[in-house]
Amino acid sequence: MCKLSVLMSAYNAERFIKESIDSILAQKFTDFELLIADDGSTDSTKYIIDSYSDKRIKTFHNEHNYHKPVTVQKLFEKSIGEIITIHDADDISTPNRFAKMISLLNSRPDIYMSGHSMERMSESGRPLGVFRNKETDFTLIKENMRYANTDGDASMFIRRDVLDSIGQVFRPYFKNNMDYDLALRIIERYKTTNVPEVLYYYRNVSSSISKGDNSYKKLITQKVTQFLAKERAQFGHDSLQQYDLRKIRQMEDEFSKPYLADITLYHRERAEFFMHCKMNFRAIKLMLIAVILNPFRGVNWRTLQYCIRKTIFKF
Secondary structure, three states, rough: OOOOEEEEEEEEOOHHHHHHHHHHHHOOOEEEEEEEEEEOOOHHHHHHOOOOOOOOEEOOOOOOOOOOOHHHHHHHOOOOOEEEOOOOOOOOOOHHHHHHHHHHHHHOOOOOEEEEEEEEEEOOEEEEEEOOOOOOHHHHHHHHHOOOOOOOOOOEEHHHHHHHOOOOOOOOOOOHHHHHHHHOOOOOOOOOEEEEEEEEEOEEEEOHHHHHEEEEEEEEHHHHHHHHHHHHHHOOOOOOOOOHHHHHHHHHHHHHHHHHOOOOOOHHHHHHHHOOOOOOHHHHHHHHHHHHHHHOOOOHHHHHHHHHHHHHHHO
């Protein structure tokens, strides 16, 4: 058994995966295994992965695209590490990341999961500043997580027995917010903390799961995630665990109502997200569409002006 298992699901990541893998292999802490699955990519991702001969790399490729939840679960079941982390195929770890996180968990047996601060970078690798400064106090972590996803991300290092106890790592229902759902299920039962230091660079890739512009349904998933957490707090289980698809559809319908009543609400909320990610031109494009769809709604014009002003003056 090794100390750490790093799980990586990769889909059409040919532009960035070498840099991501290299950042893992360059870690000062070396007692780890890297399990990678090419998830049915249509580009050269699989070829790049297979070009490595490092004995710490273990490959379990998919013939078809099964998506991240299924692929990560498969990799977890193949892993042998005492601690688990999930590394995105387009992101970069700092050289001391593993050492810092393993040291914390070794010294704190009362802590079952820890994350750390993160910084965003552009597709070209240009740093964009810290976007997630993490709380270290468990009470504050739990309180913040009730209202927003402050801790569910690629920074999580989780003890293996925690994942064994909660069942699935990522639940297949989730196309996005899967990290939020995982973190909530852990925090409800186990004490967690964070290292207030940037140890990971999260790349702003336009085609990534969290940044696609497909539908308002992407936004209601966060509300569903929070509702499921309330169910677990009240009943000890949630509708997804009970396979109550009728209740889940009811939730989705209820959370969809504001977006159906105002078709530009989705554009405003996504624009806010892209401004937070420092993807300003994506935000402006969305708000231009919103203004075209409903030019008589003043909030669309105000939001567009805000996005343009912040882009021009950069403050």
